[in-house]
Amino acid sequence: MTKDQLIAHYFSKTLSPEAQKEFDHLLTTDTEFKKAFKFQENLKTVIKKETQTQLKEELQSIENPTKTSSKTYIKWLVAASIILLLALPSFWYFGPSNLDNEALFATNFKPFENVVHPIVRGEDYNDLKTKAFISYEAKEYEETLNYFNALLEESDNATISFYKANVLLQLNKNDEAIKILEQNNELPQKLKTQQQWYLALAYIKINNTKKAKASLNAVINNGTYKTKAAEQLLEQLD
Amino acid sequence: MVDKVLVEALKKRNSEALKSVYLDYKTAFIGFAKKYPLDEATVIDIYQDAIIALHDNAVNGKLDHLKSELKTYLFSIGKYMIFKRLKQQKSMYSIDEDTTLESLKIDTDYAVDLIEDLSEDQQKLQIAFKSLGEKCKAILTLFYYRGFTIDEITNELNYSNKDVAKSQKSRCIKSLKDLIFKP
Numbered sequence: 001m002t003k004d005q006l007i008a009h010y011f012s013k014t015l016s017p018e019a020q021k022e023f024d025h026l027l028t029t030d031t032e033f034k035k036a037f038k039f040q041e042n043l044k045t046v047i048k049k050e051t052q053t054q055l056k057e058e059l060q061s062i063e064n065p066t067k068t069s070s071k072t073y074i075k076w077l078v079a080a081s082i083i084l085l086l087a088l089p090s091f092w093y094f095g096p097s098n099l100d101n102e103a104l105f106a107t108n109f110k111p112f113e114n115v116v117h118p119i120v121r122g123e124d125y126n127d128l129k130t131k132a133f134i135s136y137e138a139k140e141y142e143e144t145l146n147y148f149n150a151l152l153e154e155s156d157n158a159t160i161s162f163y164k165a166n167v168l169l170q171l172n173k174n175d176e177a178i179k180i181l182e183q184n185n186e187l188p189q190k191l192k193t194q195q196q197w198y199l200a201l202a203y204i205k206i207n208n209t210k211k212a213k214a215s216l217n218a219v220i221n222n223g224t225y226k227t228k229a230a231e232q233l234l235e236q237l238d
Numbered sequence: 239m240v241d242k243v244l245v246e247a248l249k250k251r252n253s254e255a256l257k258s259v260y261l262d263y264k265t266a267f268i269g270f271a272k273k274y275p276l277d278e279a280t281v282i283d284i285y286q287d288a289i290i291a292l293h294d295n296a297v298n299g300k301l302d303h304l305k306s307e308l309k310t311y312l313f314s315i316g317k318y319m320i321f322k323r324l325k326q327q328k329s330m331y332s333i334d335e336d337t338t339l340e341s342l343k344i345d346t347d348y349a350v351d352l353i354e355d356l357s358e359d360q361q362k363l364q365i366a367f368k369s370l371g372e373k374c375k376a377i378l379t380l381f382y383y384r385g386f387t388i389d390e391i392t393n394e395l396n397y398s399n400k401d402v403a404k405s406q407k408s409r410c411i412k413s414l415k416d417l418i419f420k421p
Contacts, residue, residue: 012387042357043414044382046364049353051383052290055256059286062257115369118413190365224361 003033007040079221105205108233111136111166112194116159128154136163141170158186162195169202178202193222197230209237241308248296249384260289263309267316274320284323287352288316294352297384366417374410381407 001009006023009015015023026033117133132147148164151157161184168177181199200215216237219230247255264285271281292312295301304311356364367375380386380394388404397403 008388011382012385014387039363039415040382042360042363043367043378045353046356046360046367047379047383048294049356049360049364050367051379052294052352055290055293056286058253058256059260059289062260063282063286115365115417118369118371118417190368 003030003036007033007037010037011040011044079218101204101207101209104233104236105201108204108229109169109198109201111139111170112163112198114163116163129160132160136167141167145171156186158184159188159191162187162191162198165195165202166198169198169205174202174206178206193219193225196222197226200230200233204233204237213237241304244308245296245301245304248293249299251297256289256293259292259308259312260286263312266309267313270313271316271320274324276320276323280323281320284319285316288312288319290352291315291319299385362418363414366414369417370410370414373406374413377403377407378410378414 001019001022003026006015006019006026009019010023027037114133114137117129119130119134119137128147128151132144132151135144135147145164145167148160148167151160152164161180165177165180165184168174168180178199181195181202184195187195196215196218200212200219203209203212203215213234216230216234219225220227220234244255244259248259264282267285267288268278268281271284276284289312292301292308292315301308301311367378370378377391377395380391381388386394388400388407391397391407392400392403395403397406
């Protein structure tokens with residue numbers, strides 16, 4: 001049996017006693033095997049968590065069909081107030097910054113990677129979204145912008161808007177980018193911190209240090225994405 | 239037996255079955271929890287978690303040979319979760335030592351803890367997994383969460399043969415890894 005097969009049998013609970021022995025042995029002696037297994041075990045945990053979250057939402061919606069959305073709304077309101085409170089001192093201590101903000105922006109900005117529309121080689125490239133992300137990944141930003149605009153004309157989509165803002169920043173159309181990032185509230189939860197990060201960078205670019213700090217604080221408070229980078233950047237702005 | 243049918247339906251991720259189990263025992267559970275110092279919203283929250291744990295165990299085949307009634311089993315999970323919550327709240331309600339919690343866990347005999355926090359690696363993996371296509375999510379969920387073999391997956395998702403299912407799964411793992419390791 002190959003190592004991959006051993007792991008597969010582990011997950012389908014079909015390891016024979018001998019195979020189990022081999023499995024246990026490899027786990028303690030073979031680091032590559034352990035790494036491969038650990039990755040898949042983590043994946044199992046993630047999928048289980050996903051399922052549990054879905055089930056919870058399903059049960060909550062039985063309980064009260066409107067409750068869940070208002071709950072998250074309140075949560076965000078609370079989060080926003082906390083961020084605002086944390087950011088307040090910087091309004092008072094705010095002094096002229098002699099840092100070159102353009103340089104700060106340049107060292108920190110990298111267009112957010114395409115995690116929403118994986119491009120698979122050999123598949124049909126004809127739909128607009130795929131074309132858009134192919135040119136995005138190829139860093140053809142003018143072209144990408146046209147594609148995104150076309151997509152957004154078809155229908156509003158917060159995720160596409162977020163990527164469009166990234167492109168606008170790249171093309172130095174800062175005000176337009178900020179307008180999107182400030183108002184793009186329908187974005188999926190998983191991308192919200194990312195959006196704050198890019199908003200912070202955009203503010204830095206237009207020398208609005210006050211607002212940049214508030215956004216960076218939001219990123220830090222969330223603690224899931226670019227936390228360290230945001231802390232560093234905040235220090236540099238101070 | 240009705241319980242058996244329900245367990246089978248839960249295993250297949252049938253939303254109606256889930257709803258039916260949930261509603262069938264809800265009132266009884268709230269009544270049962272009245273003797274503990276918890277408000278109703280908390281009790282419902284706990285009850286939902288107990289249902290999810292029940293679902294997990296059904297999927298894992300741990301309820302295939304259930305000796306007690308489904309309701310009894312559900313309530314013992316719920317009781318464990320109530321005690322755990324009270325302990326977390328450091329409530330005035332006196333619980334004798336940790337042994338109580340442990341013995342309750344042994345009574346139910348199965349996993350009763352939901353996944354709470356993910357490690358850093360797992361969080362990255364979670365973001366990547368969420369951005370996969372539906373096809374990949376389905377095949378990976380069947381394989382890792384429900385413990386299907388490749389043969390069973392071939393059948394369930396109507397792949398033309400085992401090798402197609404197998405290479406589809408490898409492709410999904412690869413795009414997952416690409417999503418994580420892409421700088």
